[in-house]
Amino acid sequence: MTAPLLALLDGTLADVxxxxxxxxxxxxxxxxxxxDAALARRGPDGEGIVRDRDAHLDRLARSAAILQLPEPDRAGFGRAMDALLAAWDFDAQPEAVIRLVLTRGPESGGDPTAFALMAPISVGVLRERAEGVSxxxxxxxxxxxxxxxxxxxxxxxxxLSYSINMAAKRHAAQRGFDDVVFVSPAGQLLEGPTSTLVVDRGGRLLTPPQDGILASLTLEHLMAAAPGAGIEVAFERLEPADLLSSDGAWLLSSGRLVAAVTSVDGTELPRSPLDTELRRILEV
Amino acid sequence: MTAPLLALLDGTLADVxxxxxxxxxxxxxxxxxxxDAALARRGPDGEGIVRDRDAHLDRLARSAAILQLPEPDRAGFGRAMDALLAAWDFDAQPEAVIRLVLTRGPESGGDPTAFALMAPISVGVLRERAEGVSxxxxxxxxxxxxxxxxxxxxxxxxxLSYSINMAAKRHAAQRGFDDVVFVSPAGQLLEGPTSTLVVDRGGRLLTPPQDGILASLTLEHLMAAAPGAGIEVAFERLEPADLLSSDGAWLLSSGRLVAAVTSVDGTELPRSPLDTELRRILEV
Known part of the structure; x- marks a missing residue:
């Protein structure tokens, strides 16, 4: 993996x-x-843009509030993103992920630590977007x-405490799976370690209620745009059997955008008839 | 808080x-x-020592294995601890905590990151050891x-993913409590965010089974030495009612060693008749 670009909140780049x-x-x-993590690509006028930029800054601020961190320097993160976009070679790497990071700073006192990283979307992730994931x-x-x-x-x-999410992904990879969906002790489907589950049940798109799981901005995007395309998206409690008998399912995330679920613990899932339409909605 | 001392695995000190x-x-x-975190103080011959040094290095290695990290450089961490002990002013600060840290290293590839930090035991922690905690x-x-x-x-x-542990401690402090004991959905007492619970029930010391919680080295020390003092220590499932009707309780941890629980959500607990003996055992 190539090293990412690094930008500071004063709008300067630094050697990562x-x-x-x-x-x-x-x-x-x-x-x-x-x-927080957002997708960066070329916009309609050829300039680099960050998809749902304000929504990602809003979510970063919400996360910081939950951890009782100081409010993130929104203008500073904006300067950092602008510096990264200006330096990025979109011809060589048409898509990238920008990560905004804010820590509580040194334990013995001092300012919070804040920076932004930009790395290309890997070939593997692009393949998962196109071909789906087990x-x-x-x-x-x-x-x-x-x-x-x-x-x-x-x-x-x-x-930043993502070690369990990373361990779950390693556990899956070692058993030949591409990704994970977590299940609660009561047997409810929850979310992926870095993604949100959407299931097609008879032409309705269903996703687990966002209680105790992360509010997905890609899902928000889908929920805002789908009704205009005549597609219903609703929160609904889902169990593994609902997924296994579904008409197809996807994992949504900011970088990969959408990956069809091809199989669940070895049981194949159909490709949903709504797959093309869902991608059209999310690609906008 | 004063900045900690920092040592690298080649045995040199660095400016933190x-x-x-x-x-x-x-x-x-x-x-x-x-x-991992261990207590450092003067040993019998006046030299700085790390309490249960090998046990802490062993536990660091077990933690690394669970996360599928490379095996920690035991000799290197030993050199780092020796450098810290040699540089520490035990006259000014008789007790300190040494933290050993190992990360997976840069995301784009490279060696794991490893270092050790040494910071004084704060006055507040010493007070909790003496006076107990709500x-x-x-x-x-x-x-x-x-x-x-x-x-x-x-x-x-x-x-290193301790953000929930830290949030629970903040939540407690904001409500006027010194510390936390976690409870499972089934109502079993588990552990503190950075400590282990021991309860005196009629002269027997009981502690929750170490399923899914951290194996405490201070508890291990107690379990090894208590029988010689005629005290039984056993793993047993405990519920809040067992704690509230107990003859006393303590939180054990490597730095604070032992803090009596003075109250549970405002209900006072007695000081256990075994308190002095337990401290004598742990201080060795």
């Missing part, structure tokens, strides 16, 4: 291979911070409903 | 105020790494038993 962060930064020693269902150990009512469990925040 | 870590280190952007019980959203059987949830690992 040079250390930026103190050893005692709470983002390191406690995973105590937040991030998934495995893994227990998440907690119910979304219960977590939603316990703010100290940080429901709905994109915190 | 200078950046050490890349912005794209997985320890930062994913909380993807492990740590606690509040907070839901953890998951059962230890269930998590224990799901390796992708990283049971038993001290990962």
């Amino acid at each position: 291979t040079h250390p930026l962060i103190r050893a005692d930064d709470l983002g390191v020693v406690r995973g105590d911070g937040v991030f 998934i495995t269902l893994l227990g998440r150990g907690h119910d979304g409903d219960e977590v939603a009512s316990m703010p100290w469990l940080l429901p709905g925040a994109k915190s | 105020t200078h950046p050490l870590i890349r912005a794209d280190d997985l320890g930062v952007v994913r909380g993807d790494g492990v740590f 606690i509040t019980l907070l839901g953890r959203g998951h059962d230890g038993d269930e998590v224990a059987s799901m390796p992708w949830l990283l049971p038993g690992a001290k990962s």
Whole structure:
């Protein structure tokens, strides 16, 4: 993997291979911070743009509020994104992910640490977008409903404490699966480690209620645009059997956008008749 | 808070105020790494020592294995600890915590990041050791038993993804409590965000089974030494009512060692008749 571009909140680029962060930064020693990730590509006029830019800045601010971090410097993150977009070679890499990161700063006191990274969408991710993903269902150990009512469990925040999400993806990969959907102890489908599940049940698109799971901006985009295309999208409790007997399913995320679920623990899923239309909606 | 001392695995000290870590280190952007924390003080011959040094290095290695990180450089962490101990002013600060940190390294590839930090035990922590702590019980959203059987949830690992633990402590502090004990959805007492619960029930010391919670080295120390003092220590499932009707309780941790629980959500607990003996055992 090539090293990402790095920008600071004053709008300057920095060499990512040079250390930026103190050893005692709470983002390191406690995973105590937040991030957000957005897709960057060429806009209609050829300039680089960040998809749903304001919505990502809004979500970063919501995540920071949940962790009781200072409000993110919105103008500063804007300058950092502009610097990255200006430096990016969209001819060589037409799509990239920009990550905004904010930590609580050094444990012994000091300002929060903030920066933005930009890396190309990998060939593997583009292949998953085109060809779909095999998934495995893994227990998440907690119910979304219960977590939603316990703010100290940080429901709905994109915190930097993602080691379990990464471990679940490794676990799946080692067993030959591309991705994961988490299941609650009560048998409800929740979300992927870095994605949101959408299921086609008889032409209706259904997605798990966002209790204790992350509010997906790609889903928000879909929900806003789908009715105009005559497609209903609704929150509904889903169990594995609903997925296995569905007319197709997808994982949504900001970078990969959409990946069809080709199989669930080895059982093949059909490609939904709505696949083309859903992609058309999300690509706008 | 004063800035900690920082040592690298080659045995040199470094200035902690200078950046050490890349912005794209997985320890930062994913909380993807492990740590361990040990108490440092003067040994019998006046030299600085790390309490249960080998046990902490062993647990760091177990945590790394659970996260499928490379095996920690044991000799290197030993050199780092020696450098910290040699540089520490034990006259000015008789007790300190040494933290060993290992991350997966830069996302785009490269070696793991490893270092050790040493900071004084704060006056507040020393006061808690002497005077005890008020606690509040907070839901953890998951059962230890269930998590224990799901390796992708990283049971038993001290990962760097501690944002929930930190949030629970903030939540408690804002409501006037010193610390937290987590409770499972089934109503079982689990552990503190950075400590282990021990309860005196009629002269027997009981602690929750270590399923899906962290194996405490201070507890291990107690379990090894208590029988010689005629005290039984056993794993047993405990509910809030068992704590509230107990003859006393403590939170154990490597730095604070032991803090008596003075109250649970406002209900006072007695000081256990075994308090002095337990401290004598743990202080050795």
